[in-house]
Structures are given as structure tokens and as C-alpha cells.
Amino acid sequence: xxxxxxxxxxxxxxxxxxxxxxxxxxxxxxxxxxxxxxxxxxxxxxxxxxxxxxxxxxxxxxxxxxxxxxxxxxxxxxxxxxxxxxxxxxxxxxxxxxxxxxxxxxxxxxxxxxxxxxxxxxxxxxxxxxxxxxxxxxxxxxxxxxxxxxxxxxxxxxxxxxxxxxxxxxxxxxxxxxxxxxxxxxxxxxxxxxxxxxxxxxxxxxxxxxxxxxxxxxxxxxxxxxxxxxxxxxxxxxxxxxxxxxxxxxxxxxxxxxxxxxxxxxxxxxxxxxxxxxxxxxxxxxxxxxxxxxxxxxxxxx
Amino acid sequence: xxxxxxxxxxxxxxxxxxxxxxxxxxxxxxxxxxxxxxxxxxxxxxxxxxxxxxxxxxxxxxxxxxxxxxxxxxxxxxxxxxxxxxxxxxxxxxxxxxxxxxxxxxxxxxxxxxxxxxxxxxxxxxxxxxxxxxxxxxxxxxxxxxxxxxxxxxxxxxxxxxxxxxxxxxxxxxxxxxxxxxxxxxxxxxxxxxxxxxxxxxxxxxxxxxxxxxxxxxxxxxxxxxxxxxxxxxxxxxxxxxxxxxxxxxxxxxxxxxxxxxxxxxxxxxxx
Numbered sequence: 119x120x121x122x123x124x125x126x127x128x129x130x131x132x133x134x135x136x137x138x139x140x141x142x143x144x145x146x147x148x149x150x151x152x153x154x155x156x157x158x159x160x161x162x163x164x165x166x167x168x169x170x171x172x173x174x175x176x177x178x179x180x181x182x183x184x185x186x187x188x189x190x191x192x193x194x195x196x197x198x199x200x201x202x203x204x205x206x207x208x209x210x211x212x213x214x215x216x217x218x219x220x221x222x223x224x225x226x227x228x229x230x231x232x233x234x235x236x237x238x239x240x241x242x243x244x245x246x247x248x249x250x251x252x253x254x255x256x257x258x259x260x261x262x263x264x265x266x267x268x269x270x271x272x273x274x275x276x277x278x279x280x281x282x283x284x285x286x287x288x289x290x291x292x293x294x295x296x297x298x299x300x301x302x303x304x305x306x307x308x309x310x311x312x313x314x315x316x317x318x319x320x321x322x323x324x325x326x327x328x329x330x331x332x333x334x335x336x337x338x339x340x341x342x343x344x345x346x347x348x349x350x351x352x353x354x355x356x357x358x359x360x361x362x363x364x365x366x367x368x369x370x371x372x373x374x375x376x377x378x379x380x381x382x383x384x385x386x387x388x389x390x391x392x393x394x395x396x397x398x399x400x401x402x403x404x405x406x407x408x409x410x411x412x413x414x415x416x417x418x419x420x
Numbered sequence: 421x422x423x424x425x426x427x428x429x430x431x432x433x434x435x436x437x438x439x440x441x442x443x444x445x446x447x448x449x450x451x452x453x454x455x456x457x458x459x460x461x462x463x464x465x466x467x468x469x470x471x472x473x474x475x476x477x478x479x480x481x482x483x484x485x486x487x488x489x490x491x492x493x494x495x496x497x498x499x500x501x502x503x504x505x506x507x508x509x510x511x512x513x514x515x516x517x518x519x520x521x522x523x524x525x526x527x528x529x530x531x532x533x534x535x536x537x538x539x540x541x542x543x544x545x546x547x548x549x550x551x552x553x554x555x556x557x558x559x560x561x562x563x564x565x566x567x568x569x570x571x572x573x574x575x576x577x578x579x580x581x582x583x584x585x586x587x588x589x590x591x592x593x594x595x596x597x598x599x600x601x602x603x604x605x606x607x608x609x610x611x612x613x614x615x616x617x618x619x620x621x622x623x624x625x626x627x628x629x630x631x632x633x634x635x636x637x638x639x640x641x642x643x644x645x646x647x648x649x650x651x652x653x654x655x656x657x658x659x660x661x662x663x664x665x666x667x668x669x670x671x672x673x674x675x676x677x678x679x680x681x682x683x684x685x686x687x688x689x690x691x692x
Contacts, residue, residue, distance in 0.1 A: 188649045224646050250684070252604070252623065252647060253583060254654035261647045270646045 119355075121398075122416060125388045128398040129415050134286045134380065135403035136411040139174075139198045140205045141281030141371055142235050143228030145181055146217055151191035155180070157220035158193035161212045165197070166317045167367075169327075169338055173199040173208040174283060174369050176315030178228075187226045188270070194228050196315045198283045198369045202235075205277070210240040213271075218244065218262070224270040229371070231276030238262075238271035278371055282411050285314075285368035285376035287383050288326065288344065288400040290360045297362035298322070300395030304366055304383035311382050313375040314368050326365040326402060341402070359397055373411055380413055385420035424454075424479045426472035428486030428507075435461045435510060436471065439493040443501030443520065446479040461492065487526050495522035498539070511548070512555075514541040517565060530574065531555065536584065538565045549574030549593065552581055562586065562603065568658045575612065578605040581622060587659050594631075597624040600683060606655065608662050619676050619683035625651075627665050629688050637675030642689045644669045 120131040146161070148154040158177050165175035174197075181192035197212070199205035217225045218241060227237065238260030242249040245262040251273070252259050258273040287304065291297030305321035308314060316322075331339035342348050343355040344363045356363070366383055370376035387396050401415055424446065436459045446454060454476075455469025468474065472484075480501035484491070487507015494510075495503045499518040508526035515534040524532075527545035533552040547569045552562035553576055561580035568587045575593035578586050581603040588605075594612035597605045600622035607615075607625065613632040616624050652666035670686040 187653065188646050189653075190646075248682075250621070250623075250647075250682075251602070252651070254585070254604075254650060257650075259647065259650060267643060268645065268647060270650065 122419075124419060126392040127388055127396060129384075129388075129419065130398070130400040131414075131416060132401050133403055133406070133412045133414040134284070134401035135406060135409035136282045136284035136286075136373075136376060136413065137200075137409045138279075138411070139200065139281040139283040139369065140202050141196060141198045141229075141278045141283075141369070142205060142209060142275050143178065143194060143196050143371065144213070144217075144237075144275060145186055145192050145194050145226040145228040147181075147186045147188055147190040147192035147224045147226070148220065149190060149222040151180070153220060153222050154191045154193050157217045157223045158195050160220060161216035162195050162197075162317075163216070165208075165212075166319070166323070168198070168200050168283070172204060173197050173212075174315070174317040174367075175208075175212070176317045176369075178313065178315055179309075188224055190224070196228075196313070196369065196371065198281055198315075198317075202277065202279075206235050206240075209235055209237065209275075213237065214241050214244070218264070218269050218271075221266055225272065227272040227275035229276035229278060231278055233277040233279065234274040235277045236273075237275045238273045241269075241271060244269075280373075281369070281371050282373050282376045283369040284409060285370065285380050285411070285413055286402045287366045287368075287380055287387075288402055289364045289366070289387060289396045290344075290356065290398040290400060291362050291396045292359055294362040296395055297364055300387045300390050301364045301366060303386040303390055303395070307382040307386035308366065308368060308379045311375065311379045313371040314379040315370075316366055316368055316379075318365075318367055321366060323365045323367055324363075326363070329404060329408075344400075355400070357398065365402065376411070377413055377418060380415075381418040381420060384415065384418055388420065421478040422475075423481035423483045424477040425475040426468070426482070426484045427475065428472060428484070428488065429470075432466075432471055432488055432490045434464060434466065435490045435492050436466070436488075437461050437493050438491055439496035441468065441482065442495060442498040442503065443480045443482060444497070444499055446482070449479070451476045487524075489527070489529060492529075494524075495520075495541075498522065508545070513543075514539075514567075517541065527571070528569075533562055533565070533567045533586070535560070536562045536565045536567065540565060541567045543567070543569045543571070546571035546590070547573045547577070547588075549576055550579050551577040551588075552584075552586055553577075553579030560601065566658060572609070573607075577607075578603065578624075581605065585654075587655065587662065589659060589662070591628075592626075596626070597622065597683075597685075600624070604651065606662060606666075608659070608665075616673075616676055616683055616685050618679050620680050621682045623684050623686065625666065625670070625686040627662065627688070633673070633685075633687075634676060634678075636678040637673040637685060638677060638681070640672040640674055642669050642671045645672075645686075648686070
């Protein structure tokens with residue numbers, strides 16, 4: 119594979135292949151920042167990949183009280199799914215089980231869009247008839263009585279049909295320590311980019327996958343071409359100096375947001391240099407035939 | 421372009437139906453056409469040109485110089501633009517209003533905002549009884565929009581209200597929010613006896629208490645309500661002082677248990 123070298127780091131002349139997704143955003147608040155974050159973390163748990171979790175979700179950013187509808191500390195989360203119906207189902211289940219249940223929480227639309235998903239309109243029945251609908255201007259809220267007061271929730275939230283899931287960077291290094299150091303820096307840089315999330319643990323996936331498997335009925339399996347312990351096989355994509363590989367998957371509300379996230383992540387890795395960080399940057403794709411969005415690494419160099 | 425101005429010549433000799441003088445109906449009309457619009461409510465014909473000196477201008481911005489408690493149905497059914505009156509108006513000001521803004525510098529008679537569906541009605545003086553309420557035979561009162569009264573409101577403000585918000589910066593008369601179906605009625609001062617009489621759903625906020633509460637309301641204690649912060653944010657534009665007060669803890673009274681009891685009155689934390 120042809121490569122560029124930037125600041126001593128090899129950059130593959132390849133591209134990340136990403137997919138069109140349905141997405142929504144929520145602003146979750148609570149009486150303090152700790153509990154707002156707790157509700158958001160719980161709600162976005164087990165949401166690393168649409169393959170096995172139904173959706174991909176994560177924290178976009180922390181919201182200052184000035185930015186939330188009720189003037190309390192908050193967190194903005196993003197949810198992505200492959201269909202509107204699955205996104206609606208995941209939204210309802212996750213807010214119902216993880217935000218409604220969290221002490222002091224309230225949940226608001228985090229995205230304004232023409233098309234809508236039910237939020238409070240789907241959860242209000244928990245009130246068993248004691249729920250109250252309040253409309254202030256063009257916004258409608260539900261107030262559901264709960265044991266610590268009321269759960270307040272927007273009736274609807276926005277639906278985006280132009281979201282993108284599966285932007286990615288593959289980070290390759292000489293040791294596990296230097297590889298994760300570079301990847302952590304990249305995650306920190308991407309966290310500052312608005313409207314994107316990295317759904318895997320701490321933003322990092324160590325088990326990148328390929329489509330299909332030798333086993334019947336298994337949709338995805340290990341990306342053996344990028345496994346350092348299989349480097350001796352003929353189809354390995356790794357050089358002899360690579361001993362550890364990590365991947366950052368980026369989902370964004372827009373294609374531009376995903377590109378900005380990838381650019382920020384690559385910039386952080388390249389700035390760190392090869393001595394303390396990665397030796398090579400690549401990206402995952404499926405030959406360009408499956409995903410509508412292609413992000414060429416050479417176009418995203420800082 | 422300056423506003424279209426109706427300047428009152430003399431005190432009207434009869435009650436006037438000013439419903440035809442809205443932006444919806446006047447846009448595109450010549451001065452002579454406007455002057456010929458009939459406003460009488462008796463058999464004696466009375467046209468706009470007989471009652472007002474007309475200065476032609478932008479018909480989406482209508483100004484009445486001079487007011488009268490005989491100015492009935494002003495702004496009725498309007499859906500756009502703005503009408504301002506620098507005096508009093510009679511009955512049913514802003515009735516069935518759907519949009520735009522109606523600003524009354526003086527007092528408004530009974531049934532202001534009756535059946536209102538949208539827009540904003542601002543009354544700088546006092547409002548008569550049954551603010552937002554239905555007329556005889558109608559089942560639903562105000563259905564949307566915002567009414568702000570800087571003075572007092574008469575009896576049964578918000579009667580059979582279905583949606584929208586009424587803000588009264590002064591006091592309200594007896595039976596405020598009677599038979600409410602939904603919506604929000606906020607009274608900065610006190611309400612007369614029995615606020616929320618037979619209300620089914622909806623919210624009444626009586627910031628300075630009431631002369632007498634119905635025993636058919638159940639005291640649910642004093643709480644901080646996140647929803648009231650949302651209400652305060654919305655009210656801020658119309659009445660900043662009330663917005664500050666709404667952010668406090670309030671006593672929640674559930675009722676009216678004489679009907680389905682799904683309504684609420686937010687009452688001062690220390691009852692008075």
C-alpha cells in the first residue's frame with residue numbers, strides 16, 4: 119500500500135468507509151453534574167456497535183447550566199441506528215430504563231429537526247394517568263410523577279436522516295504502550311469536536327472486525343489482517359515493526375462532523391510523533407462498495 | 421411604511437363591531453373601501469369613515485387613536501400583523517384570534533381572548549370577567565396563544581381554558597380558572613374565592629394566595645419543580661418579575677376532586 123510520511127509517521131493512502139445512519143440527540147440534566155453524567159453514561163452503555171447493541175451511542179459533550187432548558191448541569195448524548203424504527207425503540211428503552219430511573223434527571227430534545235421521534239410521548243404512560251402535559255410556546259413537555267419529584271421530558275426530539283456512522287482511524291504502533299498513548303490523545307482531540315461520538319470503550323476499539331466469518335451465521339469476525347499475532351500470515355496488512363493496533367470509530371450527525379473528528383484525531387497522533395506514539399495510521403473500509411461515505415486520509419491531514 | 425391609523429372622531433353613538441378592521445381583512449384595500457366598511461351593531465348604519473379619520477398606511481400595522489368601551493370584538497379572528505389601541509375596548513377583544521399581536525393600552529371588557537387560538541393579546545389595564553372564556557353554548561374557551569394582563573382580571577378568568585397561557589400581573593376575581601380543561605393561568609396577585617372551581621386538568625399559579633380555597637383540592641406539599649423553571653423561561657419574555665417568582669418552591673394542590681382531579685394549583689409555600 120502506498121503511503122505518505124508525516125512527521126515520521128506513515129499514513130496509508132486509503133480511506134475510511136462509513137454508512138448513512140439515523141440519529142438523534144438528547145440533553146440530559148440533573149440537579150448536579152455528577153448525576154447528569156451518570157444518567158448519560160448509563161443510557162449510552164452497551165451501545166458500541168449496531169451489530170450487537172441495536173444502536174451506537176455516546177456522550178457528545180458536557181453542557182453548562184446556561185445551555186440547558188432547565189438551567190441545570192447537563193450532558194448531550196447522541197444515538198445512532200440503522201433505521202428510524204430501531205432508533206425509536208432504542209431511544210424509548212434507554213431513556214425509559216436509564217434516564218427516567220436516574221435521580222433528579224430530566225431529558226430534553228438535543229436536536230431540532232423537521233422529522234421527530236417520540237420521547238416523552240412514548241414514556242408518559244409510566245405516569246399511570248398522573249402525567250401532565252405542558253405546552254409552552256411551540257414546545258410540549260411531559261411531567262411524570264416519580265418518587266423523588268417529577269421526571270420532566272420533551273414530548274419529541276429531532277430525527278436526523280443525514281447522520282454518518284463508521285468513520286474510523288486505525289492506529290498502529292511498535293508497542294501497546296505507545297499505541298494506546300497515541301490513541302488516547304486522538305480520542306481527547308476528537309472529544310472537542312461537536313456532534314460526534316466515539317461509541318467504543320473510552321472511544322477505542324481493540325477488536326476491529328471484518329464482514330463475515332468462516333462460521334455460519336456470524337455476521338462479523340476479527341480483522342485478522344490487522345492482528346499482530348497473525349502477522350506471519352500471507353494476508354497480514356501489518357509491517358514488521360507493528361506490534362499493536364487500535365481503532366477509533368467515529369459517528370457524527372453530519373458527514374462534515376465525522377471528517378472533522380478524523381482530522382482532529384489524526385492531527386493529535388501526527389503531532390505526538392513516532393517516538394512516543396504511533397508509527398502508522400490507516401483506516402478501515404470494505405473496498406468502497408458498502409458505505410456511501412469515503413474519508414480519504416490524505417484529504418484529512420492537518 | 422407607517423401604520424394604518426384609525427383616529428376616533430367622537431365617542432361612538434352605538435356599540436361597534438370592529439372585527440372587520442384586522443390586517444387579514446384590510447391588506448390591499450383602498451382608503452375609500454376601508455371607510456365604507458360597516459361597523460354598526462344596531463339598525464343604524466355606521467361605517468368606519470363615519471367613526472374614524474383614516475390615515476392610510478401599512479395594513480399589517482393598525483393603530484387606533486382613542487378607545488372606547490364600545491369598541492367590541494376588536495382584533496377578532498386576526499391571524500397576522502399587529503393592532504394597537506391607545507384606550508379602552510369593549511367585549512370580546514381578540515376573540516378567536518389565531519395569530520399576530522393585539523395590544524390594548526386601556527381596559528378590556530368581558531370575554532377578551534374568548535376562544536383565542538394563537539398570537540398574543542396584551543392588556544395594559546384591567547380585563548373584564550371571563551377572560552379567555554367561552555360564550556354561551558360553547559364548550560371550550562381559550563385554545564392557544566398568550567394573554568398578558570398588566571392590571572386585574574375579573575371573575576372566571578380562564579374559564580374552560582383548553583390550551584395556552586394567561587398571565588395576570590394584578591389580582592384575579594372569583595372562580596379563576598373555573599372548569600379549566602388544560603393550559604396555564606398565572607396570577608401575580610391574589611385570586612378571589614375558589615380558584616380552579618371544577619377544573620379538570622391544567623395549571624393555576626396564584627403567587628399571592630387566594631381569598632378562599634375549595635376543600636376539594638388536596639395539598640401535596642411544597643416542592644421544587646423543574647417544570648416551573650421551564651415555565652419561568654417562557655414567561656420571562658412577558659413578565660420578568662413573575663418568572664423570578666416561579667423558580668421558587670411552591671405548594672402543589674391537586675384538584676378539583678369534585679371532578680377528575682387532574683388539575684393543579686401552585687400556591688405559596690406558606691399559605692396565606
